[in-house]
Amino acid sequence: xxxxxxxxxxxxxxxxxxxxxxxxxxxxxxxxxxxxxxxxxxxxxxxxxxxxxxxxxxxxxxxxxxxxxxxxxxxxxxxxxxxxxxxxxxxxxxxxxxxxxxxxxxxxxxxxxxxxxxxxxxxxxxxxxxxxxxxxxxxxxxxxxxxxxxxxxxxxxxxxxxxxxxxxxxxxxxxxxxxxxxxxxxxxxxxxxxxxxxxxxxxxxxxxxxxxxxxxxxxxxxxxxxxxxxxxxxxxxxxxxxxxxxxxxxxxxxxxxxxxxxxxxxxxxxxxxxxxxxxxxxx
Amino acid sequence: xxxxxxxxxxxxxxxxxxxxxxxxxxxxxxxxxxxxxxxxxxxxxxxxxxxxxxxxxxxxxxxxxxxxxxxxxxxxxxxxxxxxxxxxxxxxxxxxxxxxxxxxxxxxxxxxxxxxxxxxxxxxxxxxxxxxxxxxxxxxxxxxxxxxxxxxxxxxxxxxxxxxxxxxxxxxxxxxxxxxxxxxxxxxxxxxxxxxxxxxxxxxxxxxxxxxxxxxxxxxxxxxxxxxxxxxxxxxxxxxxxxxxxxxxxxxxxxxxxxxxxxxxxxxxxxxxxxxxxxxxxxxxxxxxxxxx
Numbered sequence: 001x002x003x004x005x006x007x008x009x010x011x012x013x014x015x016x017x018x019x020x021x022x023x024x025x026x027x028x029x030x031x032x033x034x035x036x037x038x039x040x041x042x043x044x045x046x047x048x049x050x051x052x053x054x055x056x057x058x059x060x061x062x063x064x065x066x067x068x069x070x071x072x073x074x075x076x077x078x079x080x081x082x083x084x085x086x087x088x089x090x091x092x093x094x095x096x097x098x099x100x101x102x103x104x105x106x107x108x109x110x111x112x113x114x115x116x117x118x119x120x121x122x123x124x125x126x127x128x129x130x131x132x133x134x135x136x137x138x139x140x141x142x143x144x145x146x147x148x149x150x151x152x153x154x155x156x157x158x159x160x161x162x163x164x165x166x167x168x169x170x171x172x173x174x175x176x177x178x179x180x181x182x183x184x185x186x187x188x189x190x191x192x193x194x195x196x197x198x199x200x201x202x203x204x205x206x207x208x209x210x211x212x213x214x215x216x217x218x219x220x221x222x223x224x225x226x227x228x229x230x231x232x233x234x235x236x237x238x239x240x241x242x243x244x245x246x247x248x249x250x251x252x253x254x255x256x257x258x259x260x261x262x263x264x265x266x267x268x269x270x271x272x273x274x275x276x277x278x279x280x281x282x283x
Numbered sequence: 284x285x286x287x288x289x290x291x292x293x294x295x296x297x298x299x300x301x302x303x304x305x306x307x308x309x310x311x312x313x314x315x316x317x318x319x320x321x322x323x324x325x326x327x328x329x330x331x332x333x334x335x336x337x338x339x340x341x342x343x344x345x346x347x348x349x350x351x352x353x354x355x356x357x358x359x360x361x362x363x364x365x366x367x368x369x370x371x372x373x374x375x376x377x378x379x380x381x382x383x384x385x386x387x388x389x390x391x392x393x394x395x396x397x398x399x400x401x402x403x404x405x406x407x408x409x410x411x412x413x414x415x416x417x418x419x420x421x422x423x424x425x426x427x428x429x430x431x432x433x434x435x436x437x438x439x440x441x442x443x444x445x446x447x448x449x450x451x452x453x454x455x456x457x458x459x460x461x462x463x464x465x466x467x468x469x470x471x472x473x474x475x476x477x478x479x480x481x482x483x484x485x486x487x488x489x490x491x492x493x494x495x496x497x498x499x500x501x502x503x504x505x506x507x508x509x510x511x512x513x514x515x516x517x518x519x520x521x522x523x524x525x526x527x528x529x530x531x532x533x534x535x536x537x538x539x540x541x542x543x544x545x546x547x548x549x550x551x552x553x554x555x556x557x558x559x560x561x562x563x564x565x566x567x568x569x570x571x572x573x574x575x576x
Binding site: 090235 | 530
């Protein structure tokens with residue numbers, strides 16, 4: 001039997017790969033409670049990796065897509081609406097399978113894009129790994145969901161704000177940066193917080209679907225499932241992973257509440273939007 | 284399926300596809316779509332019933348019942364749902380066998396959990412040992428329905444509870460003025476009127492439920508995801524219908540299936556909303572009243 005310290009050394013960073021801890025995962029009767037806590041905890045770093053990067057990239061893309069969907073030009077708003085519909089109307093689980101099937105069909109040597117003066121070679125083999133390919137799917141998915149939220153917020157920006165901007169002679173990008181963008185964010189922030197939480201929860205699907213966990217390095221839920229398969233006891237590993245996720249959820253709410261405070265700093269206290277946690281959807 | 288399907292290797296393209304798409308495994312694939320729709324058809328009313336019980340518990344003035352409702356709703360909503368989908372079937376299965384074990388084999392002296400094994404006596408196995416395969420399939424499906432109903436029941440409970448409180452207070456006061464009891468007012472005033480307030484939330488939950496159905500695959504049920512993977516994978520010439528890796532096309536079909544489903548239900552809920560708004564003291568109801576000749 002390992003002591004707790006030994007399992008921390010062996011499995012605390014195991015999710016990064018074989019060279020960062022024990023070669024093999026604990027098996028059968030050899031599994032201790034500490035093993036479960038540390039190995040599942042080490043998997044959590046991948047959940048944070050997927051969620052953090054997808055949210056940051058998705059945020060900027062979603063702003064673009066929301067503006068495109070709000071645009072009055074058909075050739076701009078139709079494709080944006082279609083993109084949002086496709087990614088919001090189908091299950092994320094199926095999207096993972098579909099994109100994995102697409103990614104493995106891409107040539108392994110990379111795709112050449114001729115740019116006239118030079119040729120750009122895109123490395124496509126990385127797309128078949130969860131760390132890149134899964135991330136791409138998550139980015140596309142969160143872009144669609146956030147874009148819909150931002151689009152709703154754009155539609156409900158008070159008319160008076162926009163007229164005031166015009167009266168001050170603001171237009172074009174200055175108007176967007178000073179008036180439209182901050183108002184949009186302020187209106188969308190409570191629901192965007194929920195979106196961030198749900199994206200984090202849905203990172204558990206990455207390794208459950210098509211993407212392989214190379215060297216058995218996976219995210220928290222992958223390890224929880226591994227332990228349940230090994231011990232046939234769902235009453236230990238699943239509560240552990242649930243507790244980790246509750247903690248992660250609280251951390252996200254904390255971070256987003258700080259941003260919310262900044263977005264609302266010009267408003268009197270009673271008119272500030274409050275954050276609330278409304279778990280409403282799975283993808 | 285067709286008479287010309289005896290030797291597929293020598294067929295022209297369209298006949299080859301006609302045979303390929305009607306092979307026995309493909310018929311299983313098509314049946315799996317039916318399983319998804321069946322799951323939706325069973326789970327939706329079950330979740331609605333669960334949610335109604337949950338909402339009544341939340342409304343209850345009896346403290347233990349009220350705590351039970353609050354605990355149920357908050358615990359299920361705070362944890363990633365996928366954890367529940369995988370936890371409930373195993374935990375429930377072991378729970379049922381544990382109870383059966385204590386009923387059927389009272390003089391069993393060994394512990395049930397020995398190391399990593401969960402051992403109950405032969406009579407306590409559910410479904411019974413030596414059952415045909417379809418019994419196991421139905422049992423697994425039933426477990427999935429329970430898991431879905433539990434998770435979505437919590438969502439529905441919250442929505443219905445909100446809807447009950449959204450019915451205008453004046454209506455309830457009027458009912459009380461007419462001498463109705465709390466229970467009568469609930470049945471005659473709140474229950475018929477709450478649906479229009481609940482509908483946006485319920486339609487949202489329905490969409491989520493639809494999109495959660497592929498998770499059946501994780502419960503070991505041979506659903507559409509399972510068959511898409513099986514059929515789409517590369518087939519060598521050992522098979523009757525050899526083909527390269529076609530998983531992209533199979534998953535594209537699934538993607539389109541779900542897009543159609545969500546699109547159609549969005550429209551259906553739009554219509555239902557119109558119907559329920561008729562005669563209601565809401566903006567939509569008022570608009571309908573003015574538009575009527």
